Amino acid sequence: MMSAPSRPRFQNRRGRPDRDGPPPHRPGEIDEAILYGAHPVIEALRNPNRRFRKLLATENALKRLTEEVGELPLVPEMVRPSQIDRLLTPDAVHQGLYLVCDPLPSPDLDSLPDDAIVLALDQITDPHNVGAILRSAAAFAVAAVIVTIRHSPAATGVLAKSASGALEHVPLVAVKNLGDALDKLGERGFLRLGFDSDGDVSLDEVPLRRPLVLVMGAEGKGLRQRSRELCDHLARLDMPGAIKSLNVSNATAIALYAATRR
Incomplete structure (x- = not known):
């Protein structure tokens, strides 16, 4: 099967660019998950099996988030878009949301x-x-x-x-x-x-x-x-x-x- 073009950069587990190759942590081994963008963050916040550590949100994104989710399971930190930009690769579309949480368990x-x-x-x-x-x-x-x-x-x-x-x-x-x-x-x-x-x-x-x-x-x-x-x-x-x-x-x-x- 034909593959999609690979990206030259990867993210490490802290969400920062890693130009030396893919992250060392794998599906069964990561110790935290970085989620960004409206759909991933909204669905994660709705998931009762997630355990959350930190949520960064811009003012506009937080308004949308509370409309979609209602009461949030953690207190967000209000930031400017540029503060999230610095945590991600230049081509990442974060839509003003950046969530750090525990990885989901792997069932048997x-x-x-x-x-x-x-x-x-x-x-x-x-x-x-x-x-x-x-x-x-x-x-x-x-x-x-x-x-x-x-x-x-x-x-x-x-x-x-x-x-x-x-x-x-x-x-x-x-x-x-x-x-x-x-x-x-x-x-x-x-x-x-x-x-x-x-x-x-x-x-x-x-x-x-x-x-x-x-x-x-x-x-x-x-x-x-x-x-x-x-x-x-x-x-x-x-x-x-x-x-x-x-x-x-x-x-x-x-x-x-x-x-x-x-």
């Missing part, structure tokens, strides 16, 4: 419902893509998104902004080894459906059932060998146009639409 695989549709992401590293996938997952009532502790972006900053509040509605299940997780889901009766632009069968031809896990491959590289071997089917999305592969977040949205309609 055993907690997934027996009739669930879940996603498994095989080393998808672009936070924009993972955020967009989470947004689609929330739209299609996905029970959880499985990611690896390593080789996955942290659930903060750019990912949270791209998810547009979906982090509060779709749990991230962080596992050490995706192959072991797929093996365990297979033992529980999950149909494991991997996606590849050169898959052996069209998605339309696969007899779907629940519980179901859709396994999406990394940008450019696709599914790793063990992930492929553990899938019950390797499916492709048949498209009539000249381009046969899609960005992984777009492919995930189409796969979820097709799977949930059936």
Whole structure:
């Protein structure tokens, strides 16, 4: 699957630019989450499972926030937009809101419902893509998104902004080894459906059932060998146009639409 252009800068866990590479903390390891922008912050403040540390807000943003949320669970600190600008990369659109909170807990695989549709992401590293996938997952009532502790972006900053509040509605299940997780889901009766632009069968031809896990491959590289071997089917999305592969977040949205309609 084709990848979106990568960004040259990343954020560290304090929300400041880190030009040396991606943050060291991963989905199962971060010790705080940085959320900015209207939708991520509003949805987080509505989430009773969040624990909050600090909220920075401009005067106009605070008015909108109180209209949307009502009584806030913490006292905000009024700031100028430039004060938030200094905490983020130049291209970050914060809309006057910056929230520091505890990361959400990662549930266990055993907690997934027996009739669930879940996603498994095989080393998808672009936070924009993972955020967009989470947004689609929330739209299609996905029970959880499985990611690896390593080789996955942290659930903060750019990912949270791209998810547009979906982090509060779709749990991230962080596992050490995706192959072991797929093996365990297979033992529980999950149909494991991997996606590849050169898959052996069209998605339309696969007899779907629940519980179901859709396994999406990394940008450019696709599914790793063990992930492929553990899938019950390797499916492709048949498209009539000249381009046969899609960005992984777009492919995930189409796969979820097709799977949930059936």
